[in-house]
Amino acid sequence: MTNFLSLIIRQMKRVKSYIKKQKSSNNIMIRFFILSLIFLWNIIKTILCFCFSAEYRSILFLQLLHAKEVHQTTSLTCMNRYPEIFKACRDYFNNKKELTLLSYGCSTGEEVLTLRQYFPQANIIGADINKHSLARCKKLMVDDKVTFIYSKKSELLKYGKYDAIFCMAVLQRKPHFVRSNGITNLKKIYPFEKFEQTVNELDRLINKDGLLVIHFTQFY
Numbered sequence: 001m002t003n004f005l006s007l008i009i010r011q012m013k014r015v016k017s018y019i020k021k022q023k024s025s026n027n028i029m030i031r032f033f034i035l036s037l038i039f040l041w042n043i044i045k046t047i048l049c050f051c052f053s054a055e056y057r058s059i060l061f062l063q064l065l066h067a068k069e070v071h072q073t074t075s076l077t078c079m080n081r082y083p084e085i086f087k088a089c090r091d092y093f094n095n096k097k098e099l100t101l102l103s104y105g106c107s108t109g110e111e112v113l114t115l116r117q118y119f120p121q122a123n124i125i126g127a128d129i130n131k132h133s134l135a136r137c138k139k140l141m142v143d144d145k146v147t148f149i150y151s152k153k154s155e156l157l158k159y160g161k162y163d164a165i166f167c168m169a170v171l172q173r174k175p176h177f178v179r180s181n182g183i184t185n186l187k188k189i190y191p192f193e194k195f196e197q198t199v200n201e202l203d204r205l206i207n208k209d210g211l212l213v214i215h216f217t218q219f220y
């Protein structure tokens with residue numbers, strides 16, 4: 001079965017690279033045919049994703065209904081994604097026990113679970129704007145000092161102020177697309193004003209001597 005699947009995948013890759021080559025064919029009819037094929041495939045892919053992927057639907061609705069508030073739309077995350085940063089923060093707080101931490105853009109909760117390992121006693125709030133991801137967070141086995149909230153000003157205020165806010169891989173848009181296409185002006189994709197406003201809002205939620213940790217972002 002695995003062999004059969006890998007055979008199919010190999011064949012599909014060959015077809016894909018053949019089609020890619022034909023995109024720049026000298027024959028206008030072939031070019032037209034290939035572009036129509038790609039167009040059709042994209043439509044089919046979109047319909048399939050819409051029907052079968054709850055994550056795809058949640059991101060689509062976010063972009064349509066919360067375009068102003070949403071930053072990075074993908075929910076890509078993993079456990080212990082930034083060990084050096086987490087270690088440095090733990091050292092900074094030097095075993096202080098009464099800490100309240102915010103994972104702003106916690107996605108499906110792995111960042112919150114990781115923070116618990118670095119800060120065993122802290123109150124940890126995970127906030128996200130994607131309700132599908134939040135629903136997954138709420139199914140996690142966590143202790144009663146962990147809370148997941150919908151990311152909006154009033155909720156963030158209710159649980160703050162925070163000793164540290166982790167804003168990791170949130171304040172950006174389409175970073176891979178931007179890099180691979182050599183895009184240098186982000187005005188249409190992710191304007192600086194949006195970044196600036198969010199940084200200011202998060203900054204107001206920080207306790208004196210607290211940390212605002214921003215990583216993987218398009219402005220430095």
Ligand SMILES: C[S@@+](CC[C@H](N)C(=O)[O-])C[C@H]1O[C@@H](n2cnc3c(N)ncnc32)[C@H](O)[C@@H]1O
Pocket residue numbers: 069070071072073074075076077078081104105106107108111127128129130133151167168169170
């Ligand atoms: C790429 S994930 C990053 C997850 C995690 N912080 C990490 O670094 O592994 C980006 C997350 O930011 C969330 N996000 C986007 N805009 C947000 C907002 N305004 N408030 C809270 N979360 C937001 C997305 O829903 C997504 O789950």
